[in-house]
Amino acid sequence: MNGKERMLKAFMHEEPDRVPVWELAFNEASIIKLGRFFTDDVPPLKFAQEMTMEEKVKLLNTLFTLVRELELDGISSILLLGTEPVDQDHVKDGWGRIHRLSEEGELTAVAGPVSGPADLKNLKPYHPQQSEFIMLMAAKGNFPDELAQVVVQPGPFRESWMFLGSMEKLLYYYMKEPEFVHALARAATDWILELVDMAVELGADIIALDGDLAFSQTTLMSPAQYEEYVFPYHQEITEHVHRLGKLIFKHTDGNAGPIMEGIAAAGFDGFHPVQPQCMDIGEVKADYGDRLCILGNIDCMYLLPFGSEEEVEQSVKETIAAAAPGGGYIISSSNSIHPGCRPENYIAMVRAARKYGDYPIRIEG
Amino acid sequence: MQELMSKIADAIKTGEEEQAKALIEEGLRENLGPARILKDAMMPAMNEVGMLFSKGEVFIPELIVAAMAMEAGLEVLKPHLGEEGVGSGRVVLGTVYGDIHSIGKNLVRMCLEGAGFEVIDIGEDLRTEKFVDAYKEHSPDILGLSALLSSTMQRMPEVIEAVRAVDPGALIMVGGAPVTQEFADEIGASGYAPDAFEATLKANELLSGI
Numbered sequence: 001m002n003g004k005e006r007m008l009k010a011f012m013h014e015e016p017d018r019v020p021v022w023e024l025a026f027n028e029a030s031i032i033k034l035g036r037f038f039t040d041d042v043p044p045l046k047f048a049q050e051m052t053m054e055e056k057v058k059l060l061n062t063l064f065t066l067v068r069e070l071e072l073d074g075i076s077s078i079l080l081l082g083t084e085p086v087d088q089d090h091v092k093d094g095w096g097r098i099h100r101l102s103e104e105g106e107l108t109a110v111a112g113p114v115s116g117p118a119d120l121k122n123l124k125p126y127h128p129q130q131s132e133f134i135m136l137m138a139a140k141g142n143f144p145d146e147l148a149q150v151v152v153q154p155g156p157f158r159e160s161w162m163f164l165g166s167m168e169k170l171l172y173y174y175m176k177e178p179e180f181v182h183a184l185a186r187a188a189t190d191w192i193l194e195l196v197d198m199a200v201e202l203g204a205d206i207i208a209l210d211g212d213l214a215f216s217q218t219t220l221m222s223p224a225q226y227e228e229y230v231f232p233y234h235q236e237i238t239e240h241v242h243r244l245g246k247l248i249f250k251h252t253d254g255n256a257g258p259i260m261e262g263i264a265a266a267g268f269d270g271f272h273p274v275q276p277q278c279m280d281i282g283e284v285k286a287d288y289g290d291r292l293c294i295l296g297n298i299d300c301m302y303l304l305p306f307g308s309e310e311e312v313e314q315s316v317k318e319t320i321a322a323a324a325p326g327g328g329y330i331i332s333s334s335n336s337i338h339p340g341c342r343p344e345n346y347i348a349m350v351r352a353a354r355k356y357g358d359y360p361i362r363i364e365g
Numbered sequence: 366m367q368e369l370m371s372k373i374a375d376a377i378k379t380g381e382e383e384q385a386k387a388l389i390e391e392g393l394r395e396n397l398g399p400a401r402i403l404k405d406a407m408m409p410a411m412n413e414v415g416m417l418f419s420k421g422e423v424f425i426p427e428l429i430v431a432a433m434a435m436e437a438g439l440e441v442l443k444p445h446l447g448e449e450g451v452g453s454g455r456v457v458l459g460t461v462y463g464d465i466h467s468i469g470k471n472l473v474r475m476c477l478e479g480a481g482f483e484v485i486d487i488g489e490d491l492r493t494e495k496f497v498d499a500y501k502e503h504s505p506d507i508l509g510l511s512a513l514l515s516s517t518m519q520r521m522p523e524v525i526e527a528v529r530a531v532d533p534g535a536l537i538m539v540g541g542a543p544v545t546q547e548f549a550d551e552i553g554a555s556g557y558a559p560d561a562f563e564a565t566l567k568a569n570e571l572l573s574g575i
Contacts, residue, residue, distance in 0.1 A: 102465040102490065110465075167468050172433065174426040175380055215469070216542045217560055222424040254542075258421075301515040301543050340516030 003073030004205060007148035007330060011206070011247050011269050011293045015327040019320055019357030021350055022074035022295070024152065024208060024251065024272060025336035026066075028059060034343040035062035038069040049091075049101060060135065064142045070350045073330075074148035076208065077136035079195065081107075082129060094126040097162050109162035116164075116173070117180040123163060123187055128195050133202050140203035151204040153195050155250075156233040157220075158211025159188035167220070174225055181229050189233045193240050200244045207241050207248040208272065209234075214254030216278055226259040231266055238267030249295060253335060254278050264291045272296045273334045282322040285329070293328045298349055300333040304341040309348035316352035321363040331357065366397060370406040373438070377410035380430025382437040389441045399445035403481070407442075411435050411479035415562030425472065428561070432475035439478070453481035454506040454572050457499050460489040460541075461520040466513035469541055472561035473509060480565040496524045497531060507536045507555075507568055515543040522552040529553075536571050540564060 001009075006016040026034070028048050035042045042062045043055040051059065067075050083091035083099065090098050096113035113122045130137075136151055143149075161170035163184050173181050196207060213220055213230070221229065234250070241248040249270030250263050255278035256271075263271060271288065273296025274281045281297045288294075297319050298304065303312060316331065323329040331353045337346050356363055369392055376385035392402050414431040417423040456477055460470050467489050474484045487499045500508055508528060512518035521539055528535045538556040539549050549557035556571050558564035 100465050100490070102463065108465050168425075168429055168471055171426040172429045175430045218421050218424070220425055222426070225424065225426060305515055338514070338516060340514070340519075 002145075003071075003147040004145060004149075006073045007206070008247070010327055010330050013290065013293065013326070013328040015359040017359060019324045019353055019359075019361075020073035020148075020330045021070070021332070021353045021357075022072055022076070022148070022150065022330055023332050023337055024076055024150075024296075025078065026063060027336070027339050029339035030337040030341060030343070030346075031059060031063045031066065033339075034066050034337070034346060037066075037343065037347065039065050047101070060138050064139070067143075067147070070347070071354075072147070072350070074150050074206070075139045075143060076150040076152055077133070077139050077204075078152045079132050079154070080134055081132055083107075094129075095163065096122075096124075097165065109165050111165035112163045114163050114184070116169075117177050120180065120183055123184070125187065126191060128191070128198050130198065130202070133198060136199060136202050136204060148205045149203050150206045150208050151199040152208045152210050152251075153199065154188070154192060155209045155211030155213075156185045156188040156192060156237070157213055157230050159191070160184040163187070171221065174221060174229060178228070185229060185233050189236060192237055196237065196241055196244070200241075200246055205246060206269075207246065209237065209248060209250050209268070211252070212254060213250075213252040213259060214256040214278070216254055218255055219258045221259075223258045223262060226262050231262050234263070234266035234268070238269075242267065249293065260284070260288060264288050269293060270295055270330075273332065275299075275301075275334045277301065281319060285323050289323075289326070289328050293330065294323050295330040296332045296334050297323065298331065298333050300335050300338065300341055304333060304337070304345045304349070306342075307345060309344060312345045312348040313352040313355070316349055317356045317363055320353070320356045320361060324357065324359075325361045327359075366395070369395065369397065370402070373402060373406040374410035377407055377431055377434045377438065378414055380427065380434045382430075382434045385434040385438040386441050389438050393441075393445060399442050403439075403442055403446070407435060407438055408479070408481060411476075415476055415479070415565065419560055419562045428472065429475065432479050435479040436475075453477075453483075454568065455483045455485070455503065456507045456509055456568065457485045457487060457496075457503050457505040458509040458511070459487040459491045459496060459499070460511045460513075461517050461524060462490060462492045463520065464512050464514055464517035464541075465490050466511075466541075469513060469561070470509075470511040473511065473540065473564045476561040476565045477568060480569065482565070482568065493520070493524050493527045497527050500528050500531060500535065506572055507538055509538045509540070509564070510554075511539075512541040512544065518543050518548065521554070525553055538564065538567060538571070 001017045006020040009016040043058040081093045097109040098111040099107040100110045161167040247269040250268045251272045270293035276299050373388045418428045536555040539554040556567045558567040
């Protein structure tokens with residue numbers, strides 16, 4: 001059984017030969033630090049934005065090397081949105097959104113083309129460019145059919161607030177301007193559907209719909225607000241992906257408990273990453289395991305950055321015991337392998353998944 | 366008179382900015398007294414929304430509109446409050462270096478302002494010296510540090526050390542998704558709160574202890 005078959009079987013809620021191992025994302029520093037365990041040919045430690053084209057290619061090759069060496073079952077590609085520099089710390093994308101660059105590698109919009117209902121007309125549709133999928137094309141070229149190709153795409157909530165450059169503004173309009181909120185979500189969703197078409201055409205097997213809907217304590221919006229402003233767009237996107245014969249899961253950090261029922265009802269095939277500080281994977285599996293494939297849960301907030309390799313192994317063992325029996329579980333960190341994670345701990349996580357992940361699972365729960 | 370006070374409180378709770386302003390103006394015309402309007406109508410209303418938020422009975426959108434109505438109301442009220450102002454204390458607030466996330470800090474700012482604090486928000490992704498400079502410039506009663514990532518929260522002890530080198534008695538609160546009470550104790554922070562509303566309770570508690 002190859003990695004792709006293993007991942008797809010988990011999504012079908014069946015037991016593959018072993019628990020699939022996959023990761024949503026690795027930052028540049030994580031790729032380079034992990035890559036050094038397997039190859040000397042790594043680029044210098046810096047952000048992708050500061051790399052030459054040759055160094056970027058080397059970064060991608062280092063990622064492929066570590067995916068191959070660690071025998072991961074799927075590979076994730078992110079969308080590399082075309083941007084132009086504004087100043088040293090900011091770039092502008094095709095929608096006219098200004099993003100602040102960060103050492104943590106995540107682009108976050110700080111200003112958008114729209115400030116409120118009065119200037120909605122400033123929101124001009126932007127269409128995806130094939131060049132923005134260069135990472136997927138390279139991943140597909142390197143692993144044509146043996147690994148599941150996961151493409152991380154924006155979600156309608158996140159993209160809506162990025163149009164405004166502020167999540168608080170969008171949540172304010174939830175209470176004040178329902179039609180405006182729907183107009184933003186519509187524009188975001190139209191773009192996302194085009195992105196899905198292009199991703200599938202270029203070889204995506206699974207879409208990861210990004211954009212947090214929750215924080216540590218609870219969701220960013222009430223269940224009723226989710227039903228009103230997010231659910232219809234989620235449903236439209238999942239139906240579109242299914243029509244194309246592919247799978248889609250929802251990613252959100254935090255405690256998504258209040259809207260989990262909605263996420264399952266919207267037609268997602270899976271849920272990632274079940275942040276262990278906020279959600280109990282045993283409960284999530286019991287309540288939604290028949291409808292959602294569960295992905296994630298190995299803590300990258302404290303355990304992978306500061307824990308020991310023995311503690312990582314113990315956590316993997318316990319998590320597999322809780323979530324893997326019966327299938328429907330893919331192991332990964334509780335978000336991504338960010339620069340704070342010790343590479344030794346990530347390698348220990350993968351090794352422990354191999355040690356305890358053979359089906360049928362034989363760990364006492 | 367009591368009816369008008371209730372109406373002001375309701376306008377804050379439901380986030381009706383224009384209504385809150387109009388009712389507060391009416392209250393001032395009817396000599397309800399600015400301090401009384403603030404302390405007996407507006408602050409208890411914001412407090413109630415904050416408590417409901419902490420209990421998970423209302424969500425961020427409700428908290429934001431209440432805070433916006435509070436801010437609109439305070440604008441009307443402030444010129445009438447005299448030299449003492451709102452009087453709860455002054456807080457300088459920022460997100461540590463490497464962290465560009467702002468919503469947690471912004472919610473804390475809104476809640477603190479709703480509780481009558483003067484808040485100076487110095488932004489995100491700030492190097493330690495920025496916190497030190499802002500502390501020297503504004504002499505706050507409390508310095509608040511925010512971080513969303515477990516990697517960036519590691520920069521909090523450095524900020525605490527640098528600010529305490531300037532003022533050994535500095536009151537410094539920390540918060541954000543990865544931050545725990547245990548971590549706050551370990552790095553010598555004066556206070557920690559798990560959410561924006563509890564941050565106002567903790568800030569009041571710290572200042573009442575002076």
